[in-house]
Amino acid sequence: MKRIKALSLQKKLWLTISLFLGAAVLFSYMMIVYIYENIYIANIEQNLLSEGMNLAKQYEGGPIDESFKQKVEWLSEISNAEIVLVNNPRELSACLPFEIDHHSIINEKEREQLLEGKTITKKGYEQTFARNILGIIIPLLDKHRLMGILYLYIPLASIEEVFQQIQIFVLSGGAIFLFVTVFVGRKIIIHLTNPLKHMEHVAYKVSQGDFSEKVAVFTEDEIGQLAKAFNQMSSALAEEDQRKKEFLANVSHELRTPLSYVKGYSEALLDGVVREEEQKQKYLKLIHREASRMQRLVRDLLDLAQLEGTYPLHQTPFSIAQLAEETIEKYEPFLHEKNIHIEMNVDHDLIVVGDPDRIEQVLQNLIDNALRYTEDGGTIRLEIAEKQGKCQMVIADTGKGISPHDLERLGERFFRADRSRSREHGGTGLGLAIVKQIIKLHNGSIHFESELGKGTTVSILLPLYQEIR
Amino acid sequence: MLLIEGGKAVSIRFLSIVLTLILFLQGCTTQTYEPIERDVPILGVVNLKEHSLSFINHITKQPLAKWSMDEPFTKVQLLPDHDTLLLYGQEMEHISVYKLSSGKKIADWPVTKGIAHIALSHDNNHLLLVNEKNATISIMTLKGKIVDEIHVPPSPFSIVEDVNHKRWIVIHFKGGIISVIDQKTKKVIQTINTFESAVSGLVVTKTNELWVGGHGGGETMQQDVCIYSLNNGQLLEKVRTETMPIQLLQMNDFIYVLSHGTNMLYKIEPVSKKRVRSIEIGANPFAMIKTDQEIVVASYDSSEIIYVDPTALTMKQKIKVGKGPFYLFFRPAEGKR
Incomplete structure (x- = not known):
């Protein structure tokens, strides 16, 4: 078993196909043997029987006379089968139950059958003829008397001669077929498994850090x-x-x-x-x-x-509006300092399932960003409403906005729309990356919209409590 | 209802005793066959292929009874009381003793395997057991006790008594010989060469001859009855009785020879050795017996017996019996012994 497991796929496939082919050839050989046994031999048997029965009809009872003997001889000469007429009581086992030291053509059991008028089919070695035969024994009965028998037989050798030719044909044909198909099969298997081998080679390179090589794709299978x-x-x-x-x-x-x-x-x-x-x-x-x-x-x-790993969220239903208001409260001094006006429009009925601390972190990061990039006297708008069965949270500012090119890269680690200013403003460049990750963990989505000089809008969709239930 | 609580143990014991008793009684009971009444003359037939006995009422020629046994017996011998029947066979290690009048087995007399023939001595006092395998002739009382044993050459098959010379003549199946035993000394005093597979002999006192019939050995089929002089054992003549004459009997001054190979019955005049009449009879007939008036032949392959008129040598009646009639015996009516 271990050895088989250790074989390559190519060898396994090849071995399987070869085995099945071998079995198929063997099966067809057996089929031919079966057909030979059952049809060819049965046919010969039937011919012998009808020939014998026709001959037996010529016997009209009484002692077997010369004319009948001549008929048998004549038929034996023209027939393919050997026909033997036996009327010697000794050969017909007439002396049984006495233990005569003589091998009779028929035994006691066969004699019984013949006395009942039944015919006997023999196949195999016959001591009387000292060879393998296929034969039929037909009784010549005069009422209860077994006056003789007609023994029609064909030496099996002559039947087997026919079969030997078929055997040679089948075996050689089978061998050639097997050889060709196994050879062709091997080619096909090599063709099929070569890409796999190539993949193995490329995979090894990839594992070594070399991404330059690609697997060639030839097929669509x-x-x-x-x-x-x-x-x-x-x-x-x-x-x-x-x-x-x-x-x-x-x-x-x-x-x-x-x-x-x-x-x-x-x-x-x-x-x-x-x-x-x-x-x-x-x-x-x-x-x-x-x-x-x-x-x-x-x-x-x-x-x-932590968030990119298997960070456990402490999920619970909570009021998102309340969380937003509390967060905004913390920013009151900074908003006041920069003279930034805040517009709030929140739906207090919405309950969101999530980790409140993490959602607060999202709000803080986004408000941080908005504060950072909004000029003095600007406006920050915070909206929380239901949209399409979800909770939509929008934070929009009137800052300087982001170019469409940079918008695509928002959320990448250490990406800043304005590198020189950002560090001044104290950001780490990781805030949006963290936001994106938290939203992802909450099965939510985030979307950025921005126009240079006009401001940026961040929309977040979070699942509602009802939805989950 | 016997298993009532309280009396449980007693009831079980009672049941087991009853059961044991039933089994014991069943074991003791031997099979009883249909009895054959003493005042009916009968013809008995051993049906070899089915190990059975057919009894035919000799007067009405109607089947009287059939006893199917489970013993491999091949032949039987009726004792002088005309009621005790001995069943024996080559493969049996005992002689089964039955009473015809009761239809019951009364005894098993142990013997050595290989009994091919049992004959009653002329004085009706002893049985002569021919053991083919042991090459012995045992002398047995009518009570089943062996009193003497005579060693003979191999393969003794049948025995006849030469009353005039006080000898027993043994026909051997293999070896092509006949041995002659002196009744007084109980020793083989002479061996005569004959053909292979001889099976039966007939002492013809009128001509002082021994007629011997049989199968012939190997591929040779015996075509004649061989006639030997009882004086010196010389082969006197051969009478053509094709093919395989295996049974001989004398009735009303004629010798009757049954040949199973050609299904022929010959009637021969013993002095001139001329075949007076012949008839094709049965299918592979093996056995022949004389009754008071007729000859009866058993046709093995057609499972019937045939009554033959000995004078005209014509078939009188055929009666169906069991499969493979191989041996016959005749019991006359009581008082007609």
Whole structure:
């Protein structure tokens, strides 16, 4: 069993096909033997019987006379079969039940059958004729007296001669057929399994990090589909690999900037280059600001890593409007500071199923972004309403907007529509990525709309409590 | 209802005793066949193919009874009381003793396997058991006790008594010999060469001859009855009785020879050895017996017996019997012994 498992698919297929072909050839051979046995021999048997019966009709009872003997002899000469007339009582087992030391042509049981007027069919070795025969014994009865028998037989050798020719034909034909089909079968199997072998080779390369090679797709069958899927998988892996590299580059870049600040300013302080107390305080504030930035960055990275993994949501039904209002309250000072007007239009009846802390994080990140990019005196609009059986949450600002090209990339990690300004504004570049991930975990959807100079609108759809029930 | 609570144990014991008793009684009961009354003259037939006995009323020529047995017997011998019938066969290790008048088996006399023929001695006092396998002639009392055993050459098949010379003549199936036993010394005193597969002999006192018939050995089929001198054992003559004359009997100064190969019955004048008459009879007939008036022939293949008029040698009547009639015996009516 282990050995079979260890065989290659090619060999397994080839072996299976060969076995089935072999079985088919064997089966046809057996069929021919069966037909020979049952039809050919039965036919000969029937001919012998009718010939014998016709001859037996010529016997009219009484002792077997010369004219009948001559008839038998004459028929024996012209017939294919050997016809023997036996009227010797000894050969007819007439002496039984005495134990005569003589092998009779018929035995006691056969004599009984013959006495009843039945015929006997014999196949196999016959001691009397010292060879294998197919024969029929027909009784010549004079009332109850078994006066003789007609033994019609054909040596099996002559029948087998016919069969031997068929056998040779069948066996050689079968062998050629088997050889050809097995050979052709092998070619077909190789043709079928070669793409698989190629895929194995490419898969090995992919595992080594080489995404350059693709599987050639020649067919549209299952193997062709598999090759396509494989290529897609390989491309996805390559993209993912690329994203990972970019991510690492981004992370290191994002960390490098605050680190440089911290290092530079702290060196300046340590070297005593800065003498004025006011200047020192300024440097220390800068160091503190950059350290906080790094802390936020690390926190966001951790959040994202958790959300992208198997993060357990603590789902519960809650009022989304209430959550939004509470969140907005926290931003009151900042809104006031920037003189930003907030428009709220929320439906208090809507109950959403989700993790309230995470949804709050979504709101915070989006409001953060809106605050960050909206000029003083602008407006932020927050709407919560039911739409198509779901809860739609819209946060729109009157900020500077995002170009259509950048809009597509929103939500990518470390992507910022305005790189230079963002860092100033204190964002980590991970906020929208986190938002997208949380919404995904809630089976919701997120959609961005923006026009340069006019502002950005973020629409979120979340499942309602009723819907789930 | 016997299994009432309280008396349970007693009832079970009672039941088991009853059951044992029933089984015991059943085991003891031997089969009873239809009795054959003593005052009816009968012809008995051994049907070899079905191991049965057919009884024919000799007067009415009607079948009287049929006893189907489960023993491999081939021949029978009626004792002088005309009521006790001995059943024996080559494969049996006992002689089964039956009473015709009661239809019951009365005894099993143990013997060695291989009994081919049992003859009653001329004085009606002893039985002569021919054991083909052991090559012995045993002398047995009418009570089943073996009193003497005579060793003879191999394959003894049948025995006849030569009353005048006080000898027993044994026909051997294999070896092509006849052995002569002196009744006084109980020793083989002479062996005579004959043909193979001889089966029966007839002592013809009138001519002081022994007529021997049989099958012939191997491919040779015996075509004649061989006649030997009882004085010196010389082959005197051969009488053509084709084919395979196996049964001989003497009746009213004629010898009758039955040949199974050609289904022929010959009537021969013993002095001139001329075939007086002949008749084609039965299908493969093996047995022949004389009654008070007729000769009866058993036709093996056609399962019938044929009454023959011995004078005209014509068939009088055919009676259907069991399958494969192989041996016959005749019991005259009581008082007609």
